[in-house]
Every structure is written in structure tokens, then in C-alpha cells.
Amino acid sequence: xxxxxxxxxxxxxxxxxxxxxxxxxxxxxxxxxxxxxxxxxxxxxxxxxxxxxxxxxxxxx
Amino acid sequence: xxxxxxxxxxxxxxxxxxxxxxxxxxxxxxxxxxxxxxxxxxxxxxxxxxxxxxxxxxxxxxxxxxxxxxxxxxxxxxxxxxxxxxxxxxxxxxxxxxxxxxxxxxxxxxxxxxxxxxxxxxxxxxxxxxxxxxxxxxxxxxxxxxxxxxxxxxxxxxxxxxxxxxxxxxxxxxxxxxxxxxxxxxxxxxxxxxxxxxxxxxxxxxxxxxxxxxxxxxxxxxxxxxxxxxxxxxxxxxxxxxxxxxxxxxxxxxxxxxxxxxxxxxxxxxxxxxxxxxxxxxxxxxxxxxxxxxxxxxxxxxxxxxxxxxxxxxx
Numbered sequence: 001x002x003x004x005x006x007x008x009x010x011x012x013x014x015x016x017x018x019x020x021x022x023x024x025x026x027x028x029x030x031x032x033x034x035x036x037x038x039x040x041x042x043x044x045x046x047x048x049x050x051x052x053x054x055x056x057x058x059x060x061x
Numbered sequence: 062x063x064x065x066x067x068x069x070x071x072x073x074x075x076x077x078x079x080x081x082x083x084x085x086x087x088x089x090x091x092x093x094x095x096x097x098x099x100x101x102x103x104x105x106x107x108x109x110x111x112x113x114x115x116x117x118x119x120x121x122x123x124x125x126x127x128x129x130x131x132x133x134x135x136x137x138x139x140x141x142x143x144x145x146x147x148x149x150x151x152x153x154x155x156x157x158x159x160x161x162x163x164x165x166x167x168x169x170x171x172x173x174x175x176x177x178x179x180x181x182x183x184x185x186x187x188x189x190x191x192x193x194x195x196x197x198x199x200x201x202x203x204x205x206x207x208x209x210x211x212x213x214x215x216x217x218x219x220x221x222x223x224x225x226x227x228x229x230x231x232x233x234x235x236x237x238x239x240x241x242x243x244x245x246x247x248x249x250x251x252x253x254x255x256x257x258x259x260x261x262x263x264x265x266x267x268x269x270x271x272x273x274x275x276x277x278x279x280x281x282x283x284x285x286x287x288x289x290x291x292x293x294x295x296x297x298x299x300x301x302x303x304x305x306x307x308x309x310x311x312x313x314x315x316x317x318x319x320x321x322x323x324x325x326x327x328x329x330x331x332x333x334x335x336x337x338x339x340x341x342x343x344x345x346x347x348x349x350x351x352x353x354x355x356x357x358x359x360x361x362x363x364x365x366x367x368x369x370x371x372x373x374x375x376x
Contacts, residue, residue, distance in 0.1 A: 034165075037348075037355075038356070044315075048314035048315055052310055055314075055318070059098060
């Protein structure tokens with residue numbers, strides 16, 4: 001559960017930067033959005049590692 | 062311009078109401094039980110010494126669905142009409158988005174990289190969306206529960222033997238389980254993806270591609286920083302292995318957690334609550350498929366660029 005704090009903060013920072021970039025330069029919206037989705041995936045993956053370890057502890061052994 | 066009709070309440074709301082009432086009745090007659098959540102895939106039957114697991118059934122189903130989609134789209138593409146309509150149009154729209162993404166990132170190597178991106182995306186998309194079909198994960202074989210696992214009693218109903226939430230000894234092994242919840246599938250796909258990234262890098266740069274990992278060229282130009290460059294090269298090697306782990310666990314964790322969520326919600330609130338989470342799973346499945354493919358494409362195009370072309374820009 002504690003691991004998800006980091007992911008939540010991380011995704012918030014990524015989207016903050018992306019939205020500010022889109023506000024400054026609306027023409028680059030598509031490019032910024034693509035890279036934002038990429039960044040969100042990386043940040044979320046770390047939370048998923050935490051979840052997988054929790055599932056392993058719960059269901060195996 | 063055609064005259065727009067005034068929107069009116071239609072007939073669909075009666076269908077939804079009918080299904081909700083049917084859900085109430087069904088939840089009373091056959092109350093749902095929590096299925097046995099196991100990490101490895103369960104074996105359904107044996108062929109000699111080889112166990113055929115329920116995720117392999119899902120794999121065959123996903124392959125058949127993909128082949129049918131391919132044949133439908135091919136027939137639409139070969140017809141005289143230049144604009145595909147309906148389902149083929151939707152597939153064409155998806156592939157066009159993927160192609161544009163690949164072109165902006167990869168440039169010259171689009172023809173090599175695009176098939177990997179598109180194939181991985183379509184396969185993982187179909188594999189993720191099979192868990193939304195009713196019947197997957199719920200219709201299966203009733204087997205004796207293993208020692209230490211919760212068991213339920215079996216009741217005969219007109220659907221066949223059904224589990225009821227009283228203590229007993231039986232548990233359900235689903236006939237079809239979502240393909241992406243099998244760690245074998247995700248690790249295999251990640252290995253293929255990273256291995257082909259190395260192949261594309263070698264095709265693009267030749268043996269100099271290995272200089273990314275074994276970076277001794279810096280020793281001669283700038284001796285002190287050469288050591289740091291060498292360390293960076295070793296770190297790149299380690300990061301390739303961590304990419305394999307990260308790919309496989311990202312897809313596995315998202316879809317497995319989603320299916321566990323669907324089970325638990327379906328057991329706690331049997332009527333209508335699962336529909337909201339089905340929408341979430343629909344979205345998550347699509348996003349994870351695109352992310353897997355997009356990361357493969359990004360790593361492949363980074364492999365074709367190498368160290369020297371950091372300033373390469375696409376207008």
C-alpha cells in the first residue's frame with residue numbers, strides 16, 4: 001500500500017508537466033500527449049511491481 | 062443538410078432494466094462464490110505428460126479471433142471500394158494511429174518496426190479483452206479443492222453442477238482464463254520484444270551497436286571520462302534485462318489485478334457493480350496493449366539511433 005504513494009506522486013508530476021506544456025504550446029498537443037502516456041506507463045509500472053509482490057506474498061507459500 | 066431528429070428515450074433502457082432484474086433473480090438463485098485465485102495457470106487436461114492449461118485455451122481463442130479479423134480486413138482492403146466501412150474501418154483507424162506514431166519516432170526504420178508494434182498491440186488487445194466476455198473465468202470444471210484452500214459445496218441446477226457459498230470441498234477451475242494473467246505469456250512476449258530490439262539495432266548499426274554496451278572507445282579520447290562511459294555501458298546491459306522484467310510484470314500485474322478485482326466485486330455486489338469495473342478493465346486492457354507496443358517501438362527506434370545521433374530531430 002505504501003508503494004502506491006510514490007506512483008501517485010510520480011504520475012501527478014508527469015501530468016503536471018504535460019498539462020503545462022500543452023497550455024504553453026497547444027500545437028504540440030499530440031506530441032506532448034504521446035510522451036505523457038509513456039511517462040504514466042513507466043510510473044505506474046513501479047506501483048504494479050509493488051502489487052505483484054503483495055500478490056506473491058499473499059497467494060504463494 | 063439532413064434534418065436531425067429530436068432525441069427521445071429509446072427502447073434500450075427497457076433492456077437494461079430487464080437485465081438488472083434478471084441479475085437480481087440470478088443472484089438470489091445462484092449466489093456467486095469467490096473463485097480460487099491462483100498465480101500459475103491451472104491445468105485442465107493432460108496430453109500424455111503435457112498439461113494443457115486454461116490459458117492455452119485462451120491463446121487459441123485469441124489467435125482464431127485475430128485470424129478472423131485479418132481475413133475480414135483483407136477482404137475489405139482488396140475490394141474495389143477505397144474507403145473501408147464498419148469494422149474494417151475501425152481496424153484501419155487503429156493501425157493508422159499506430160503507423161503515425163511509428164513514423165514520428167522511428168523515421169527511416171518505420172517499415173521494420175511497424176509490424177512489431179502493430180502485432181504486439183493487436184495480440185495483447187485481443188488477449189486482454191477476452192476477460193470481458195461473460196463465461197470466461199466463470200464456466201469451468203469442478204474439482205476437489207487442494208488442502209488449505211477454501212472449498213464450496215456443489216448443488217445441481219439446470220445449468221449443471223454449480224458451487225454455492227456453503228462450506229464444502231469443491232472449487233472451480235475455469236475453462237478459459239485470460240491469457241495475459243499467465244506469466245509465461247508476458248515473459249515470452251517481453252523476451253521476443255527485447256531480443257528483436259537487439260536484432261534491429263544490429264541491423265541498423267552493424268557491430269558498432271555492441272559498442273553501446275562495451276564502451277571502451279572513450280578510454281582513448283578522454284581517459285578519465287572513459288571509465289564513466291564504460292560504467293554507463295555496463296549499466297545499459299543491466300537495464301536491458303530490467304526491461305524484460307518490467308515489460309512482463311507491467312502487463313501481468315495490470316491484467317491479473319484487474320481480473321482479481323472483477324472476481325471480488327462480482328462476489329461482493331453481484332448486481333450491476335461489476336459493470337462499472339468492466340468499463341475500467343476495458344480501458345486498462347486497451348491502454349496496456351498500446352503501452353507494450355509503444356515501448357517496444359521506442360526501444361527499437363532508440364536502438365537504431367545509437368550514441369552519436371543524439372541531436373536527430375524530426376520536423
